[in-house]
Amino acid sequence: MTHSANYTQKSRRAHRGPARRIGRTLALVLPVMLVLSGTLAVTSVNWSGNSSDSMLTASADNLSVPAKSRAPQDVLRDRLLLELQDRSPAVALTHLQQEVNRHPSLARHCVSVARALGRAAVQKYGPSRAQSYSRPVCDTSFAAGVAAHQNG
Numbered sequence: 001m002t003h004s005a006n007y008t009q010k011s012r013r014a015h016r017g018p019a020r021r022i023g024r025t026l027a028l029v030l031p032v033m034l035v036l037s038g039t040l041a042v043t044s045v046n047w048s049g050n051s052s053d054s055m056l057t058a059s060a061d062n063l064s065v066p067a068k069s070r071a072p073q074d075v076l077r078d079r080l081l082l083e084l085q086d087r088s089p090a091v092a093l094t095h096l097q098q099e100v101n102r103h104p105s106l107a108r109h110c111v112s113v114a115r116a117l118g119r120a121a122v123q124k125y126g127p128s129r130a131q132s133y134s135r136p137v138c139d140t141s142f143a144a145g146v147a148a149h150q151n152g
Contacts, residue, residue: 073109118145
């Protein structure tokens with residue numbers, strides 16, 4: 001009789017069904033998922049207080065991707081805008097003309113860079129003084145930038 005009692009207990013344990021396996025799996029997986037989702041939630045909050053749209057991500061997908069290089073005309077424009085602020089629009093326009101002569105591929109971007117310089121000159125010096133720096137660099141685009149910012 002003891003033998004049949006042991007057999008019944010073993011058969012009950014062996015046939016408890018998939019619910020027990022699912023429960024064990026959830027007991028192991030659920031805490032891990034909660035920790036990961038909490039970590040992602042914390043890293044996506046802007047803790048600096050700035051209203052910018054910067055958002056941190058906990059993903060390591062982008063770590064091996066090199067930063068996108070900036071276009072040469074964008075680098076030139078930013079450098080010339082800094083020169084305009086630090087020195088004068090005349091220096092920035094001279095350097096723009098030199099860079100276009102040195103690198104002819106920048107010629108097609110000369111107009112947009114010169115207009116950006118014109119707008120920046122109006123912001124720093126006012127419309128009449130900014131206009132005094134005009135010269136025929138890139139088809140008078142500097143003057144067009146001054147005029148556009150003056151009217152806008």
